[in-house]
Amino acid sequence: MDLFANLGLGFETAFTLQNLLYCLIGCILGTLIGVLPGLGPIATIAMLLPATYALPPIAALIMLAGIYYGSQYGGSTTAILLNIPGETSSVVTAIDGYQMARNGRAGVALFTAGMGSFFAGCVATLVLAAFAAPLSQLAFKFGPAEYFSLMVLGLIGAVVLASGSLIKAIGMIILGLLMGLIGTDVNSGVSRYAFDIPELSDGIGFVAVAMGVFGFAEIMGNLEKTGEDEGFLNKLTSMMPTKTDVKRMIPSILRGTTIGSILGILPGGGAALAAFGAYSVEKKSSKYSHEFGKGAIEGVAGPEAANNAAAQTSFIPLLTLGIPPNAVMALMVGAMTIHNIQPGPQVMTSNPALFWGLIASMWIGNVMLILLNLPLIGIWVKLLKIPYRFLYPAILVFCCIGVYTVNNTVFDVYVTAGFGLIGYLFFKLGCEPPPLLLGFVLGPMMEENFRRALLLSRGDFTTFLTRPLSLGLLIAAALLVVIVALPAVKKTREEAFAEED
Amino acid sequence: MKIRNQRDFGAGIMYMVIGLFFAILATQYPMGTAAKMGPGYFPFFLGILMFLLGVLVLLQSFSAKAAIESIPKFNWRIIAQITGSVVLYGLLLPRLGFLVAVVVLVLVSASASKEFTWKGSLINAGFLVAFTYSVFVLGLKLQFPLLPVFLQQ
Numbered sequence: 001m002d003l004f005a006n007l008g009l010g011f012e013t014a015f016t017l018q019n020l021l022y023c024l025i026g027c028i029l030g031t032l033i034g035v036l037p038g039l040g041p042i043a044t045i046a047m048l049l050p051a052t053y054a055l056p057p058i059a060a061l062i063m064l065a066g067i068y069y070g071s072q073y074g075g076s077t078t079a080i081l082l083n084i085p086g087e088t089s090s091v092v093t094a095i096d097g098y099q100m101a102r103n104g105r106a107g108v109a110l111f112t113a114g115m116g117s118f119f120a121g122c123v124a125t126l127v128l129a130a131f132a133a134p135l136s137q138l139a140f141k142f143g144p145a146e147y148f149s150l151m152v153l154g155l156i157g158a159v160v161l162a163s164g165s166l167i168k169a170i171g172m173i174i175l176g177l178l179m180g181l182i183g184t185d186v187n188s189g190v191s192r193y194a195f196d197i198p199e200l201s202d203g204i205g206f207v208a209v210a211m212g213v214f215g216f217a218e219i220m221g222n223l224e225k226t227g228e229d230e231g232f233l234n235k236l237t238s239m240m241p242t243k244t245d246v247k248r249m250i251p252s253i254l255r256g257t258t259i260g261s262i263l264g265i266l267p268g269g270g271a272a273l274a275a276f277g278a279y280s281v282e283k284k285s286s287k288y289s290h291e292f293g294k295g296a297i298e299g300v301a302g303p304e305a306a307n308n309a310a311a312q313t314s315f316i317p318l319l320t321l322g323i324p325p326n327a328v329m330a331l332m333v334g335a336m337t338i339h340n341i342q343p344g345p346q347v348m349t350s351n352p353a354l355f356w357g358l359i360a361s362m363w364i365g366n367v368m369l370i371l372l373n374l375p376l377i378g379i380w381v382k383l384l385k386i387p388y389r390f391l392y393p394a395i396l397v398f399c400c401i402g403v404y405t406v407n408n409t410v411f412d413v414y415v416t417a418g419f420g421l422i423g424y425l426f427f428k429l430g431c432e433p434p435p436l437l438l439g440f441v442l443g444p445m446m447e448e449n450f451r452r453a454l455l456l457s458r459g460d461f462t463t464f465l466t467r468p469l470s471l472g473l474l475i476a477a478a479l480l481v482v483i484v485a486l487p488a489v490k491k492t493r494e495e496a497f498a499e500e501d
Numbered sequence: 502m503k504i505r506n507q508r509d510f511g512a513g514i515m516y517m518v519i520g521l522f523f524a525i526l527a528t529q530y531p532m533g534t535a536a537k538m539g540p541g542y543f544p545f546f547l548g549i550l551m552f553l554l555g556v557l558v559l560l561q562s563f564s565a566k567a568a569i570e571s572i573p574k575f576n577w578r579i580i581a582q583i584t585g586s587v588v589l590y591g592l593l594l595p596r597l598g599f600l601v602a603v604v605v606l607v608l609v610s611a612s613a614s615k616e617f618t619w620k621g622s623l624i625n626a627g628f629l630v631a632f633t634y635s636v637f638v639l640g641l642k643l644q645f646p647l648l649p650v651f652l653q654q
Contacts, residue, residue: 171516
């Protein structure tokens with residue numbers, strides 16, 4: 001088994017002073033944005049992408065990954081103490097976590113969340129390490145037809161599992177795909193949809209789209225909310241759980257970790273979905289189900305373990321197949337491309353130190369996070385007192401500086417402003433932007449594989465159906481749509497999303 | 502026929518317009534054949550697909566089962582202040598430099614908040630200028646026009 005040799009290489013890479021430092025920075029930033037409501041991992045990673053130019057690729061990826069899973073830790077702090085989820089993935093933590101805090105058990109709730117996340121993080125790192133190699137082997141068997149079908153499955157999965165209106169979400173994917181095609185076509189050299197604007201011939205900047213749609217539009221949306229619900233900040237109490245607490249939280253953490261690890265790998269999965277899934281499982285299976293909503297410790301332990309596990313296992317499709325399963329991973333594709341790394345199965349063989357170093361860094365990151373979040377919790381609580389009116393101008397400043405430095409041109413600043421307006425329109429029309437970002441990243445890849453597949457088959461469209469792997473992937477995609485359209489499933493799905501609002 | 506879900510109605514129109522836009526423009530590029538696709542092929546069919554989805558969303562908004570929803574009001578003041586502050590930053594950066602541009606960005610955007618105060622915003626602007634200058638200019642050594650053009654020699 002080379003797993004241990006590989007992990008050894010990973011730890012060797014991750015344990016250099018520089019990588020430890022960037023891992024720490026990532027974890028601190030992740031906790032910070034997790035704690036602060038109104039600033040999510042998507043906007044933050046987009047904001048920091050340009051700043052990673054100067055870093056070596058491994059340091060950059062370690063830091064960005066730390067932001068994503070770090071935000072899962074921080075998000076629960078705000079949810080428990082303030083009843084405002086710092087992240088979407090901690091929406092369900094707020095339900096029982098806040099009630100526990102109201103009962104004077106804030107410390108225990110925070111401890112449960114922290115330990116759940118830590119355990120899940122450690123397991124997920126192992127899952128990631130164990131699954132990565134076999135999946136990469138499978139990926140080498142893929143031809144262009146299979147890749148195309150895989151992307152179809154990934155995109156369909158992303159909307160089936162993670163969004164409200166199915167048709168509207170598919171529309172957003174296609175819009176993303178189309179936007180991804182803007183710029184020079186690599187095969188013919190023809191400039192598409194660029195209107196002779198030289199800046200557009202390289203395509204629309206990925207950072208500009210992400211910052212505009214997620215950063216600016218969110219700020220405008222937040223500002224117009226009237227009667228800001230400040231919430232009541234609960235006091236910190238002792239973190240020592242009682243014996244019954246421990247007995248009750250352990251099975252929930254185990255279940256949450258399993259659910260999170262599985263849902264993270266699925267296309268469209270990710271932290272938020274995993275947390276919702278784990279909460280409903282806990283609520284249904286617990287013998288204390290009458291306590292749910294009134295401060296059940298299972299309602300904190302399960303979802304918190306699940307969201308952290310999923311945040312890490314969602315790296316599996318990205319690292320092995322090169323397909324991002326959610327919007328944060330789409331940004332990681334952007335980060336890898338900036339550093340001239342083509343995400344996909346070849347990363348593990350061509351760049352093993354980077355691959356295993358990233359995985360090992362996640363375990364180190366989890367150790368740092370548990371230290372940052374449990375003993376040092378007091379510092380983060382102070383941050384909760386920063387009012388939003390100081391925070392959002394700072395977000396704008398970082399975005400404007402970041403997007404300018406991508407190409408050193410103010411053109412990108414205007415593009416970002418434009419996408420802010422577009423994002424605001426989406427928000428008003430109830431169109432969710434994460435599928436758009438996925439489509440935007442996959443657009444050029446999808447066209448390329450579509451072209452190649454049909455070139456190989458001499459224009460025969462049945463190539464997607466006659467190749468068994470490709471057929472299997474397409475059948476899976478079709479099944480997903482059919483299942484969701486079934487009346488019974490449709491009803492529960494709508495209920496799930498209603499709870500989310 | 503009555504529009505029950507205004508948001509879906511609006512989204513449907515938007516999808517249709519965008520789909521048509523991409524499909525029509527795609528016809529100006531060589532289409533090629535399925536076996537040897539030109540640059541217009543993929544975007545043309547995607548555009549058509551987008552248009553059809555738009556029609557579907559639009560029709561659904563009339564359906565008796567559609568939830569009654571109206572499009573929430575646009576807050577034009579906030580839109581103008583936030584977008585305006587960013588555009589101003591873009592205009593000022595090459596002319597008056599980084600320091601002025603950041604201060605203007607903070608002050609204009611901060612005025613969009615209902616709890617805006619001059620004192621608080623000036624302190625925030627001062628802090629952010631000092632912070633970004635030390636991190637991005639001194640620390641990461643990124644290149645910016647720092648001072649106004651007329652002060653540069």
